[in-house]
Amino acid sequence: MAQADAGALDGRDGNVTRMVTADGIPLKRSLQRAERRRKIAALLLVTPLLAFLLIVFLFPIGQMMWRSVDNxxxxxxxxxxxxxxxxxxxxxxxxxxxxxxxxxxxxxxxxxxxxxxxxxxxxxxxxxxxxxxxxxxxxxxxxxxxxxxxxxxxxxxxxxxxxxxxxxxxxxxxxxxxxASYYVAALDREYDDEGNIVRRDENRRIYVGLFMRTLALSLGITFLTFALGFPIAYYMSILPMRHANLLMICVLLPFWTSLLVRTTAWIVLLQQQGVINEVLVNIGLIGDDGRFSLMYNMYGTIIAMTHILLPFMVLPLYSVMRTIPPSYLRAAKSLGATPTTAFRRVYFPQTLPGIGAGAVLVFIISIGYYITPALVGGQSGRMISNEIARHMQQSLNWGLAAALGSILLVGVLILYWAYNRLVGADNLKLG
Amino acid sequence: MVGNDHDTAFVKFDRVQKSYDGETLVVKDLNLGIGKGEFMTMLGPSGSGKTTCLMMLAGFETATFGDILLDGKPINNIPPHKRGIGMVFQNYALFPHMTVGENLSFPLEVRGMGKDEREKKVKRALDMVEMGKFGGRRPAQLSGGQQQRIALARALVFEPELVLMDEPLGALDKNLREQMQFEIKHIHDNLGVTVVYVTHDQSEALTMSDRIAVFDDGRIQQLATPDDLYERPENAFVAAFIGENNTLRGKVVGVDGDHCTVRLDDGSKVEALAVNIEGEGARSTLSLRPERVSIAPETADNVFEGVVQELIYLGDHIRVRVSVGGNDDFIVKVPNSANGRQVKKGETLKLGWSKADCRALDPS
Incomplete structure (x- = not known):
């Protein structure tokens, strides 16, 4: 092989001509050398972050997964x-x-x-x-x-x-x-007298239902942020820059206040003696005994989390919509499409990357959300993260907490994989 | 010329005004008739109101005042998708998520046309622009010129009687642009469709149009055929905007029928054609095409001497910048022929031109 290379290199062999640089080194090798330098430089640039992630992110996750089976x-x-x-x-x-x-x-x-x-x-x-x-x-x-x-x-x-x-x-x-007993417990199962894995008694099943509820709540919140965020993102994208920026500030305002403050504000608004109920009672829309239970249940979680996660939907949507020139809609109309058809067939498909990005962001954030459900969720608005936290902090059953966390992580990865297969992660546009 | 009869025009702007902010008029009192099958170009610098006129015709802007009539019917209140006007946009606006074929099929689909007929028409339209093999591609996979052809085919595939083009060739390089100009003109001749074309490129307008409306400051400055526009500009703006032009400024000192005498600011007198002057004593701009100036004429209505300031070699001819009558930017074109006269920098040239070629216009 080396000989063949040398034969090709000296160039006197008439049949084999290989591109060489001015100093006689094969072009491919010089190119590789130049590329290698570039690759090393790129690697050096990302090394600090890589090391940081390895130490504070991947390592703890590995530890957590280990703890779920360690016995x-x-x-x-x-x-x-x-x-x-x-x-x-x-x-x-x-x-x-x-x-x-x-x-x-x-x-x-x-x-x-x-x-x-x-x-x-x-x-x-x-x-x-x-x-x-x-x-x-x-x-x-x-x-x-x-x-x-x-x-x-x-x-x-x-x-x-x-x-x-x-x-x-x-x-x-x-x-x-x-x-495997932590996973057995995390999936609402137990060992019977013969050592077989069986489902728990109905009244002792907690986690599978909670996983399902977490999934349903996250999907619901994702859909709500989309339904609320799409029109505002569209409106911002057609406004002149100056007005759009003003609106953008309003959308981003929640980011500037602490999560705790925002959630507390929701408590003030939503509780039985809170602003919303008082107003409704005072204007006579509902009776004093007909006050809505807007918090310490699922509604509280949904309302507060939709508000908190809305920017994560609006931002990618807006950034995608901003790049869609108005001439597309005009072209569609000039070709005879009604405004509805033009929007549905021409505009909407082009916003899909933004919708995908926003939905993935909101969904993945909300599936592991902890603080808001803990504060305003009550019993029916609890999510799996609250149960994980309880096992970490109160029952100190870290193995079970780790198993629940691992199941959540794997679930998210599976969903992301499915999304990638269906839509393609390349189509994500985060801004 | 077609379309001159204002009452039977296919497209008619009747005293149309447009304002965006309620303070200034972008289009001031536009009256324009476009005949069936005519290729009409709206030419003007940016901000002159030409694109606004096109957008009003397409239905994307509403006229603040006045009527726009299409085939005798006012269309002010008809939404764009019901006007049946084809349009080619500046950046083509091909739908990126559809293939070329789907793009072309779109206007037919929304009209509820059956699949077989759609395919037939799409194929015919693609063949017309010589893009028959590209139906399955995405717009992003095409070059600028190819995208341009597809945009053209899409605007024509549903057989509109009127096609609007908003600077469609602006993004192409020079060679491709010239080729596309020819092709668009060719398609226009074959189909007999009425075209309203907006551009700021005067050579494009001169090449393609039946008539050109020169826009400036929200008004049509002149509406004429290309040769009329070039040979017989009616005001100083048109003279300066179309083609190359030598400008001399002075005061009218005598009017004699069609002709007048203008005393330039340096005292010399020029005989000129009185086209657009207010009368004796008024200031006037004289317009003279460089190619109408002859060097060392035997006889001429006007004879001047000028010092050569600069020579610019352009291959087929040489542009000579001379200072004449107080104007340092007086251009003379010298043909680059074998036995032609050699001109040197610093030389004093004797120049002459006929009074019929020198047009006395409004002061600008």
Whole structure:
């Protein structure tokens, strides 16, 4: 190969003529060299942002996804017990051998400094699967040093759960370093006695419905911003620049006030004793007992979020519409199309990139929106992000929060992929 | 000439005025009749009101006062899509999301024409502009000249009796523009369609038009055939706007029938044709085409001497800038022939011209 190259390079071979630069280096190679320098320069320019994104964005997302399957608590706390449990068929209370191993595990754990003790996380972890498990672990572990064989009686006397095969099945199941149980829980499912994944009781299903509601609310809000934003964007695009800028300021005004302030303002307006209801009562349109419930329910979430996300729809729409010359509409009319037909067949198709961009923006922002539903959503206006936050902050079940978050992320990516297949991301015009 | 009879004109502007802001008139008292099958050009500098007139005719602007009649019927209150007027726009306005074929098919579709007939007409229109193979392309894949042809075909495909063109060749380069001028003229002759053409390019207007309306300041300054406009401008604006023109300024000192004598500001006297002067004692602008000035004439009505200031070589002829009668920008064209006279810079030339070629016009 090298020889062939050399033969071609010296140029005396009459058949093969390859373009060379003035100093005899093949043109392709010089070009590559020049290109490489340009590529390195481009890479250097984006490196800081790339590093920043890697550290503060991709890495945490990776961590979050890892946390949704990471399951170290049981493995760390009960190595001997898990070893002894191997081969247990799960139908009856395990043998004395297992309980001896359990006692040994707990005794070793108690030797450790307090901060390194693993029985606390173990109790919390088992409690996710079986309520009262935390109590069982906590009440027993202190007494373990005083236990005498036979350990089985000692443990079952200390807490009834140790005599329940279901509890041991949980220990066995979660005694692996990776778990699917957070995802099982996030999809409103659970393990039955045989270890099969089944749907939860109807009154304990939360998350799937919440995902659906989040999806529906986001779609609804996207459509509302489109319905409200399209006319104003169109109007701005046909106004002279000076007036359009004034209107643009009005559209952007919400951006300049804090989200919290805006949402609070909505509370002032929407509550039962709020401005809107008071006005309606005072002008006699509704009776005092007929006040609308405009917040702490789905309406509150929809109204406030539509307002907050409107600019994300208007801006891409406006920037696309601004570039559509009025002569297209005129041409269509001169060709005999009624104003409606001209708009539908000629103008509207050209705004599609803007609509797509605005819809994707609004939809993706609203599907993960947290603060507004938290403040004005009440029970029926909650979204999945509120549940994720609850697990992060209150129940401290980070694994479940991570699983919910991962499902949300994957869902958004799937939707984006579908959008890309249908419309093409190249057609997005953000301004 | 067609269309001269104002009452039977196909398109008629009757005392049309237009104002955008209620303070100034963009179009001041426009009266214009365009005959059936005529190629009428509205020519003028930007801001002269010509495009506004076209837009009023198309229906995109409304006349503030006066009537516009199409085939004898007032169209002021008819919306553009019901006027059935074809229009070619400055930037073509081809719909970017449709193919060429769909663009052409659009006016036929909105008229509810069947598919077979549409395809036949689209094909015929594409063949007419020699773009038969391009029906499946998008406008963005075409060159400027090709887009221009498609825009033309689209304006004609639904067989309107009147086609408006708003500086359609403005975006093309010079060679292509000249070729398209020829083709548009050719199509006009073949189809017999009435064309109203707006341009600021005087050579375009002279090449293509049956008649030209020269616009300035919201008025028609002169409405005439191309040769009339060039040979017999009626006022100083038209004389200066159409073609190259030598201007001499002075005062009328004597009028004798069709002719008059004008004393230039440096004291010399010129015999000229009295075209548009207010009478003895009034100031006047004399207009004289460079090619009508002869060098070292044997006899002439007016004989002057001038010093050559500059020579500009233009291939087929040489432009000689001479200072004559107080005007340093007096141009004389010297043909570049083998035995022609050689002119040098600084030389004093004897120049002469006939009084029939020198037109005394209004002071400008």
């Amino acid at each position: 170290p608590q049981v493995v760390n706390a009960l190595p001997r017990t898990l070893n002894a449990l191997e081969g247990w068929d799960g139908s009856e209370v395990p043998s004395e051998e297992v309980f001896a191993a359990l006692a040994a595990d707990f005794r070793e754990d108690l030797q450790r400094p307090r901060a390194d003790q693993t029985w606390g996380p173990l109790g919390v972890r088992l409690n996710y699967e079986l309520s009262a498990a935390r109590g069982a672990v906590a009440r027993t572990v202190r007494n373990v040093p005083d236990f005498e064989p036979p350990y089985r009686e000692a443990f079952t006397d200390s807490h009834r759960l140790w005599g329940d095969p279901a509890f041991w099945r949980v220990i066995q199941r979660e005694g692996r370093p990776l778990t």
